[in-house]
Amino acid sequence: MITREKIKKEIDQLSETELEKVYLYLSSLTKEKKKKPYIRSFKLKGKLDAKDLRSIAYE
Template sequence: MITKEKVKKEIDRLSDTELEKVYLYLSSLNKTKKTKLNIRSLKLKGKLDNQNLRSVAYE
């Protein structure tokens, strides 16, 4: 199992160019986590607002 200490030791051994690549990679990981999922929505203009959707679906 990899621990943070092992990762830190390996990072300490890297050259400056390799360290920059690792930093860019890690910063890209943080950006991907922050993106929100776009949930599609239908513009029904209130047609189904006051109806029981289950009964409408089974008709």
């Protein structure tokens, strides 16, 4: 199992250019969050047309 201490030791040994690449990679990991899909209701000709049915169902 990799520990934070092992990772920190490896990072301390990197050059500036390699360190920049690691930083860019780590920052890209946090940006790749997936959004919840919005499930639109069918045209029911009523009050549920523009509502998120999942959130209403779990209330």
